Amino acid sequence: MFREAARKRLKILKITDGRAGHMTVSDGVIEAIKKVYLVEIIELDIKLRAKFLLSILKFILKYQLMENQFSLNDWYIKLFYKNYRKTDKKIDLIVSTGGDTLFANIWLSKVLDTKNIFCGTLKGLNPKYFSLIISTSEQNVTNSIKLDILPTQMNAKKTIELAERFCNEKKIKKDEKYFVLLIGGNGSGYIYSKDDYKYLVDSFMSMVHKYGAKAFITTSRRTGAENEKSMIELFSNYNEDIAYSVFFNKNPEKVVPVYLELGSVIFVTEESGSMISESLFFKKPVFTLYPKKVKEQKGYKRFLNNLIDKKRIKRFAIGSDLAEVNLNTNDFHYMEEMPIDYLAEKIKPYIEDMHQ
Template sequence: MVSERKRVWLLSDGQPGHDSRSQGIVHALAEVMPLDVQVVELKMRMGLARNALRYLLNHTHGPLPPGLLKLFYRMNSLPEGQCDLIVSAGGKTSFANAWLARRSGAKNIFAGTLRRLQARQFSVVMTLEPVPGANNNLVVPLLPTTIDLKSVAEQGECLRKELAGDGRRYWLMLLGGKGAGYGYRQRDWMYIARIMNRLADRHGIRWLLATSRRTGAVGEQMLRRYINTDCLARACWSESGEKFQAQACLGASDQVFVTEDSMTMLTEAMSAQRPVYSLRPEHALPDNRYEQALLNYVDAGRLCRLSLAELVERPELFDERRYRPEHLPDSQLGKDLVCRLGWSVN
């Protein structure tokens, strides 16, 4: 173990997917070294600020005025004292990450796509695909998440005992909504409900269901209307403010279905080492980077992609083929990061 406790600032833009990646990085590091983590919440004031921030950072090398950063971000006060490491995920945090690292002299890790921001701004750039010419690029098979396999197993077993009554198996349906180039009409939500009904009847299972804020009121209304209540073991409706117990539901499930728009939910399901199936609506136009990431998961045997329109007509297309991702232990990821940062591990 590293004897010296490192002070870490985790930059949060409030988006659950980005926070999950950042916290996953911190969790991996914490497996091999002691950390003192403090969260710095921030929001970019306007989208156009990205161009100005990118230009300033790419065309300068020294520290930039700390007060100037607040022209671009609404942010809480920085923790007192210096930090050793800054961690963030999501494009809008990348500029603040680089800016604050220059100011403090701290090392920094960014997880995500650079979008024309130079890689030299970071000590480590963590991505799914190689960044050309970046020696500080750590390519990972899955971006880190807060999913912990031990907790998944323990919480899943508790949930199974709580739900047990008829001895049936449980499958999990995770629903996002409009975003990442995907659009959902009322017909798509009706398709999802019918698929759940038919697969439950065909395979003798019951469903665990979780919606998200992007599912929206209309989507939830359609699902409530068309899903047969006897095939639903538990539902977490976002519009009702219910908290989704991700690790418990993942642990209790034999199969996981995820709408293809949510890379965060897909990654968490794959990190839990469950067979994962993505559901694609009729209107699906992801950008090349997103599409390539999905194709890579398919090629690696981590993911099976399914069309809603095809599956609702032919439920036999689903044959319970099992796709299990290769898990990179947190301890190994933490050691890789420590090595990249130039720190020593005893």
């Protein structure tokens, strides 16, 4: 199908902010491009020096202060980002995910005089700064592709191998019933209190015990060390029902794909679109959990409602009695086409237009 186009090789600069959820989405976009073209990847892992700088960067873009030659010097981007290094290669395309990479994506597209793709929401920025926007929310512009879920890269064969190794190393029995709990933290308008985390631990573990299952648990970077400290103590009351647990800020072990492969039911805190998207790849019941305090963001709300309407997920308040949740898998409609395959079809004409 793509034989003629595949003769062309693209040099892609992948800008990352070091966050696993964002990196796997960028990898998913590049994987979709690989179905159409040969690809060489150059990585640039940068860190925003401080969060408040995002407001300054938005101001710069809003008033088009990056349009002059003065702003295109390397020192300009180094004011805002750590670890920046200039590439000496000719770049055909830039790909990045996450708000912290927005400015670097735009700046480098100007400096390198190349096209750029951003995956995520624009945070109020003008779409004109991007050649293509890939998002789970409708952008209402011609240079965008809307997906139901993020195109997270997932290698099924490799995941199965990792699960086998995990079971052997950790003495985990593959034939037992496992419930997965992916715990995040504040973000996307969701604000978690200590009570939320306490309710979450007690309610989830009561459900695990009721169904005679074992728990796979992991927190994430955004959970925070203080919240983890409290939860370690709370989970210690349920050690007999826990197969394995990871507290990311204490010991950042990457176990999510393995958990999702081995688990039969998945629970995930609702603020993370990337964790929800990754969970849906495995075609298992996915329940999202939200705290008492949520400052609704319209785009993210539409993303969740779309998944609910299509019966991809079910959502519950953290204060709910999860032991009463109906785990009937017939209530879910699993994805038939993976987003990377769908994206490969949709992205082809955009890439062709970029490089005519």
